[in-house]
Amino acid sequence: MKMQKEDFAAILKAMNGLPVTIRLLDPPLHEFLPNLGDLRVEVAELKHRGASSEELAVKEELLANVRTLSEANPMLGLRGCRLGITRPDIYQMQVRAIFEAACDVVEEGYEPVVEVMIPLVGIDKELALLKESTEKVIHQVFEERGIRIGYKIGTMIELPRAALTADEIAKHAEFFSFGTNDLTQTTFGFSRDDAEGKFIPEYVELGILEKNPFEVLDTEGVGKLIDMAVKLSRQVRPDIKLGVCGEHGGEPKSIKFCHQVGLTYVSCSPFRVPLARLAAAQAVVEEEREVFIDK
Structure with missing residues (x-):
C-alpha cells in the first residue's frame, strides 16, 4: 500500500485542483x-x-x-470489478491508499479532486456493492484523519451489457468513461492484440471494414451502444459526467462523433492531446456553422 499511496500523492499534487480519475485494479x-x-x-x-x-x-x-x-481470454475472466468483489481486500487497500494520500496532500496545502473508477461493470448490482464497500473505506479514512474532501465514484463502460443497461448502472454512478478499446473488443468479438496483424488489414482491403475499428471508432455498432448509454444514463442522472478514454479519444473522426452524442470530455495519450484539442474545437465550430445555416 505504501508504494501506491506515494504514487497517488504525487499525482494529486501534480494535478492540484483538477480532477484525477483513478481506475481500480483491472488486469487479471x-x-x-x-x-x-x-x-x-x-x-x-x-x-x-x-x-x-x-x-x-x-x-x-x-x-x-x-x-x-x-486465463486464455482475460476479457472473459477474473478481472476488473469481478476481482474487487471476489477479493475485496485488494480494492479496499487501493481505496485506502487513494484517500490517505488525498488527506496527506490536503495537510500540505493542496486541493485534491478525486474520482474513483470501478472497471468492467456489466451488472448494476456489481457497482452498487462495490460503491458501498468503497464509501465505507473512504469514511473510515475521513474519521481517522479528521478530514473531508469531495469525491465521485463512477465506472467504465466497456461491455455491451453495461451500455444496454446504462440507466440502471447510472443510479449508482456519478460519471461514466467509455472504454472504447475494450468496448470495441467485446462488441466485435475481436481481440485487439490478435486481430490487427492477422485479419483486420485484409478486412479493410476487402471492404468488409471501412477502417480498423481500433483506430477509428465504429460509429455504426460501438457508436450506437455509446449513444444509447448516453441517453439512458441522462434519463436517470441528467448531470452525469460522460467521457471517453482510449486511443479513439485522440482520433479526429471519433472525437467528432463523441461531441455529437453529447460526451463532455475525451481522454487520450499525451502525444495525441494537441490533435484532440484541435479536433474538438473543429467539431464545435462545425456544429455552430450548421446551426447558423439552418437558421
Whole structure:
C-alpha cells in the first residue's frame, strides 16, 4: 500500500485542483504472478535434483495457484470489478491508499479532486456493492484523519451489457468513461492484440471494414451502444459526467462523433492531446456553422 499511496500523492499534487480519475485494479491476477511455463520447468528441475520435500511443496503450491488463475481470454475472466468483489481486500487497500494520500496532500496545502473508477461493470448490482464497500473505506479514512474532501465514484463502460443497461448502472454512478478499446473488443468479438496483424488489414482491403475499428471508432455498432448509454444514463442522472478514454479519444473522426452524442470530455495519450484539442474545437465550430445555416 505504501508504494501506491506515494504514487497517488504525487499525482494529486501534480494535478492540484483538477480532477484525477483513478481506475481500480483491472488486469487479471495471473499478470502479477510468475510465468506458468517457467514454473513448470522449475518444478521439474527440483524433482530431478532431488530437492527437499519442503522446497518442492512451496513451488508446487505456487504452480497450482498460477495454473488456477491463468486465463486464455482475460476479457472473459477474473478481472476488473469481478476481482474487487471476489477479493475485496485488494480494492479496499487501493481505496485506502487513494484517500490517505488525498488527506496527506490536503495537510500540505493542496486541493485534491478525486474520482474513483470501478472497471468492467456489466451488472448494476456489481457497482452498487462495490460503491458501498468503497464509501465505507473512504469514511473510515475521513474519521481517522479528521478530514473531508469531495469525491465521485463512477465506472467504465466497456461491455455491451453495461451500455444496454446504462440507466440502471447510472443510479449508482456519478460519471461514466467509455472504454472504447475494450468496448470495441467485446462488441466485435475481436481481440485487439490478435486481430490487427492477422485479419483486420485484409478486412479493410476487402471492404468488409471501412477502417480498423481500433483506430477509428465504429460509429455504426460501438457508436450506437455509446449513444444509447448516453441517453439512458441522462434519463436517470441528467448531470452525469460522460467521457471517453482510449486511443479513439485522440482520433479526429471519433472525437467528432463523441461531441455529437453529447460526451463532455475525451481522454487520450499525451502525444495525441494537441490533435484532440484541435479536433474538438473543429467539431464545435462545425456544429455552430450548421446551426447558423439552418437558421
